[in-house]
Amino acid sequence: MLPDNLGTFLSVLWEGVPETVIATVGGIALTIVASFVAGLALLSPSRTVRVISRIYVEGLRGTSEVVQLFWLFFALPILVGFQIVPLWGGIIVLGLNHGAYGAEIVRGSVQSVPRAQYEGAIALSLSPAARMRRVILPQAIVEMIPPFNNLFIQLLKSSSLLSFVFVNEVTRQGQAVLVPLFTAQSFTILLLVLLIYLVLALIITAVMRLLERMASTRLGRRPSEQARRKRVTGAV
Template sequence: MNNYVEIIPILLEGLDITITVLIGSAIFGYLIAFLAGFGRLSKNFLIRNFTKVYIEVFRGTSLVVQLFWFFYVLPGLLGIELSAYLIGVITIGMNYGAYMSEVVRGSILAVSSGQSEAATALNMSRFQRMRFVILPQAIRMMLPEFGNYLIQMLKATSLVSIISLADITYVGLLYRDANISEGVAVFTMLLVLYFIIALPLIGLTRWLERWASKGVATE
């Protein structure tokens, strides 16, 4: 049991990387989700199809491969060199942003057409209809799924260890490599630590589900 306790401070050395990658990925991912979601609804052929290609590529390929591609291929192919932290944030954000863009698109389309027709009757512009009528209702529908994806992004942060970011998984693997007999303890404590980090996110998601269920417009 002492081994398990002793491992905790070692793993916590990578906690700041795990948390900052999660925060950065979440902010970037939600931004991408809205941009791509609106892009899929655009009347412009080029924007709509460019967005569609982006979504299908990032949803149809492995996040691990995407991390390797941005980390190893991008510098040699385009001469663009980014820090491992930025690559982790951008890749995770773009991957989950592709998934969440469908949540954005679906939620906007789920708002009753009668709401838009009523706003049109009040002589609102397209922007005003979206800003004041459709989007507030759609966001309430998006929030529970956004909470679920936030938890998924937390779990995805463990993959940044493969591009040498010293998160809790990377620190744990280094310790395990130096202490082979401690493998069971390391992975057990990693499991526990990720669950503890996820607990407030799980609570937030459940709260968002309850809150959103009180405000979704129905016909």
């Protein structure tokens, strides 16, 4: 039997979906940029570039995402006298934090391309930039997609942390708005919150699988069995 207040619950939670989607999509976009910049920098022949990228990767991965969020909203304004908009600040934290993890995905995927591909590109007299753009990255991207799928879903779940800085996303709508009013039905409210995240995660997975098929088709091959296993075991 459905709860009497189910319509109210869904209506209030739905008001938080746009904020969650904006934070997730914005965070994913920044994650992709940060991942490729830092990941390729880790492979740079310049030691200085590698060291700077490594500091970013280890610094962001080795510190708490919640503390990063609090530092941006409560400490940084004291230092610079400027308060960033909570939602956009959340996107910055989500993107830079997950970009640090994504950098290792990019680095590992590029290094996984067989050495013969590099040698063939050199034999064709391609410049280093052309080798990377036309030969290495197209193959590496196919390998990146399954772990990026997992990373993006993790980013989606991390978007719930924005409730700490008063962004009215799904978790805050459920925990701060509905639960205090309908304490006896907390189980139902939080179950609905979980289901919303599950649906959004499935959408991300569907999009990433489509992208993987398209990238594989461009290379004239099917997604590897190993990639399929990664998707099944780590998608959610």
